Amino acid sequence: MIYRPRSAGEALSQPGIRALLLLVTLVSLYTLYGSLYFYRDPLSIFFSEEHGFDRFYSATRQAEADEFLDAAIASPDWARANIGKAGPDPQICAVFITVGRIMEGRHYIESAVGSFLANMSRVEREAMHLKLFFADVPDPNTQHKSYAKMVAADIADEVFTYDSTLPSQQKDRKIKELVEFSKDRQNKHLLERKTVFDYAYAMDRCIQTTDAPYIALLEGDILLADGWAAKTLKNLRKIEHMMKDPKRRDPRKGQVEPGTPNTWLYLRLFNQERSFGWSGGTGFRTNNVHIISVIVAIPLLLILLLGRRQLPRHLARHLDGWTLLVICGIAVPLFTWLFFASGKAALIGAPPGVREEFFGCCNQALIYNRAHASALSEYMATASRRDSPGRSDMLPKQFAWDHGLARISAYPMLAQHAGRVSAIDTSNDEAKRVWSMAFEDLKPSRLARDHVKDVRELFGDEAVEQMRKQ
Secondary structure (H helix, E strand, O other): OOOOOOOHHHHHOOHHHHHHHHHHHHHHHHHHHHHHHOOOOOOOOOOOOOOOOOOOHHHHHHHHHHHHHHHHHHOHHHHHHHOOOOOOOOOEEEEEEEOOOOOOOOOHHHHHHHHHHOOOOHHHHHOEEEEEEEOOOOOHHHHOOOHHHHHHHOOOOEEEEHHHHOOHHHHHHHHHHHHHHHHOOOOHHHHHHHHHHHHHHHHHHHHHHOOOOEEEEEEOOEEEOOOHHHHHHHHHHHHHHHHOOOOOEOOEOOEOOOOOEOOEEEEEOOOOHHHOOOOOOOOOOHHHHHHHHHHHHHHHHHHHHHHHHHOOHHHHOOOOHHHHHHHHHHHHHHHHHHHHHOOHHHHOOOOOEEEEOOOOOOOOEEEEEHHHHHHHHHHHHHHOOOOOOOOOOOHHHHHHHHHOOEEEEEEOOOEEEOOOOOOOOOOHHHHHHOOOHHHHOOOHHHHHHHHHHHHHHHHOHHHHHHHHHO
16 A cells, blocks of 8 residues: 655644644744743743843933932032931931942942932931941042042931941951951952941941931942832831731741731842742743643543533534643643743732742842841841851841741832942852842833822822922
8 A cells, every 4th residue: 555645734634733733833922922021030941141131220220320429429519408418317227338349430339329319309318317338448448439429429427437437446456357358359258257247337337326217228239219218118107007917926936927927127129030930940840840730631631521522523523632632731731831931020020019028139228127126236246256157148037037027028129239240259240140120120200100109198298399399
């Protein structure tokens, strides 16, 4: 018998072939869509190394920040007349911690401070006590290119260094010790001892010099979104209301499930998508994709088989064995895997709101509850005396766990890590990956509207009118 291959028309008449071609078409279209819209999620198979860290809103915000700072430096009287400085009873004591970096052009701290103040209303500024901590030793004036400029600008409530604030009886000894910690950039543990002590010292400075109920510790290489101050003050009110829930109880070590503690340690203003992706990665057997596929495919197969019995013959023939194999044996596992492999942040994102979260990366922008700040500062100062102290972003998490304190995040995130040149032992490639994709999606016009709305809710119509005249 002579074998005669089927023509294309005959092949396409087979339901299984048509189902397979439809599946290939759908997957191709989804792949195109994913490459266009999911390329910035670092945990997605569609992530692009070339464009994943492209700047959108952060470029706009940095331009606003730099414009404000240049105007303030050119005319300090203009800045004081427009937004002034902290009032007698600030709500937040905010400290930028910065050290000099080997880099060209404008240093990060200048844009960071500009973003802190740009578009800020006078009433918001009165609620913020701003400090700049130049943590270089022994002499920030020669080690940090922005030091003299920021002192001359006179836009902060205090610019301080170790030399200007350490008690005289321990100043020389402590600065000498910190110089030793900073000397070898490849010695991870010595650098950690320095950064941990910097963090503790900055927090303690706020405690000793202000009565602000909240303390913001900010890295010197961030950008803050327009309206961040008013939005944060509103979020802090929500947290205090949240903590009054009668269902909550006094904190206990290790018991920090959401809705449990009646007090909190910090509010997070920055997070990266790498911190809240699917836990299993992109492999087919991770996230139990194979198990989920079976759980979905078997009931679906039974439904299709039952449905086929109820359909007229001319329709039922389209659900032959090969079609069922394509649907339940190929399509279901494939789309289940694609759901996880596309990236949680890209597909779902983080809904807006204030909520407790255990996860989160880094300490670029954290606002602490003063009630626990003194104990945390001492905890970190003690850690800095150990040969292996731990990292400054992990110690507050451990402190929260040990004391049963809630950790809060507010979405959308209001801070972005803009640093590409690391000040510590982190490689520059890793530094750029500490990045918020969601921050880049913020819209300036929406932020401006929300800023006015938040100022009105917090301070009234008069504050909004004053803000518009600035």
